[in-house]
Amino acid sequence: MSAIDARVRRAGAEVQLARLRWWDLPDVLALEAELFGDAAWTPGQFWSELARVPESRWYLLARRGAATVGYAGVFVAGDQADVQTVAVASAAQGAGIGRRLVGALAAHAAGRGAQRLHLEVRADNDAALALYARLGFVEDGRRRDYYGRGHDAVLMTAALPLDAPGEEVAGG
Numbered sequence: 001m002s003a004i005d006a007r008v009r010r011a012g013a014e015v016q017l018a019r020l021r022w023w024d025l026p027d028v029l030a031l032e033a034e035l036f037g038d039a040a041w042t043p044g045q046f047w048s049e050l051a052r053v054p055e056s057r058w059y060l061l062a063r064r065g066a067a068t069v070g071y072a073g074v075f076v077a078g079d080q081a082d083v084q085t086v087a088v089a090s091a092a093q094g095a096g097i098g099r100r101l102v103g104a105l106a107a108h109a110a111g112r113g114a115q116r117l118h119l120e121v122r123a124d125n126d127a128a129l130a131l132y133a134r135l136g137f138v139e140d141g142r143r144r145d146y147y148g149r150g151h152d153a154v155l156m157t158a159a160l161p162l163d164a165p166g167e168e169v170a171g172g
C-alpha cells in the first residue's frame with residue numbers, strides 16, 4: 001500500500017456510520033446531485049423511501065465529523081432484499097466507506113431474515129462493479145438499455161449473510 005493509499009484508508013477509519021434521518025436530506029441531496037447528475041433522485045423519492053423506514057427500508061449515513069461523506073439504503077421484503085442506493089463523496093472514495101455501507105446494510109437485511117441481496121448497476125460503472133464483486137456479489141443477469149439506449153444494467157446478487165461481517169450501527 002502506498003503512502004497516499006494509507007492516508008486515504010486512515011481518513012476512512014475516521015468515518016462513522018449512523019442512521020440517515022430526514023434532517024440529513026439537504027446534505028444527501030447535494031451529494032446525490034454531485035454523484036448522479038441527471039439521474040439523481042428527487043427530494044420526493046428520498047422522502048418516499050424514508051417514509052418506509054423501518055417497515056421495509058433502511059438507510060445509513062457515513063459522516064466524518066460534521067460532514068456527510070456517503071449514504072446507502074436497502075429494501076427488505078421477506079427473504080429478499082435490494083440495495084436501493086449507495087454513494088460516497090468523490091473526495092472520500094477509495095477509503096473503504098462504500099464497502100462499510102453495503103456491509104452494514106447487508107448485515108441489517110440478514111438480521112431481518114433476508115437470505116439474498118440483489119442490486120442493479122450500470123454496466124460501465126467500474127468502481128461499483130468492483131465494490132460489489134469484492135463483497136461477494138455475482139452477476140445473475142443483464143437488462144439491456146435499462147439506463148437508456150446503450151446503457152445496460154448488470155443484475156447482481158449475494159447470499160446473506162455476507163462472508164465479511166457488517167459492522168453494528170447505533171440504532172440499527
Ligand SMILES: CC(C)(COP(=O)(O)OP(=O)(O)OC[C@H]1O[C@@H](n2cnc3c(N)ncnc32)[C@H](O)[C@@H]1OP(=O)(O)O)[C@@H](O)C(=O)NCCC(=O)NCCS
Binds near residue numbers: 086093120130131
Ligand atoms: C461505487 C462507490 C459507492 C464505491 O465507494 P468507495 O467508498 O469508493 O469504495 P471502497 O473504497 O469501499 O472500495 C471497496 C472496493 O471496491 C473496489 N473499488 C472501489 N472503487 C474502485 C475504483 N474506482 N476502481 C476499481 N475498484 C474500485 C475496490 O476493489 C475496493 O476494494 P479494496 O478496498 O480491496 O481495494 C463510489 O465510487 C461512488 O459513490 N460512486 C458514485 C455513485 C455510484 O456509482 N454508486 C453506485 C451505484 S450502483
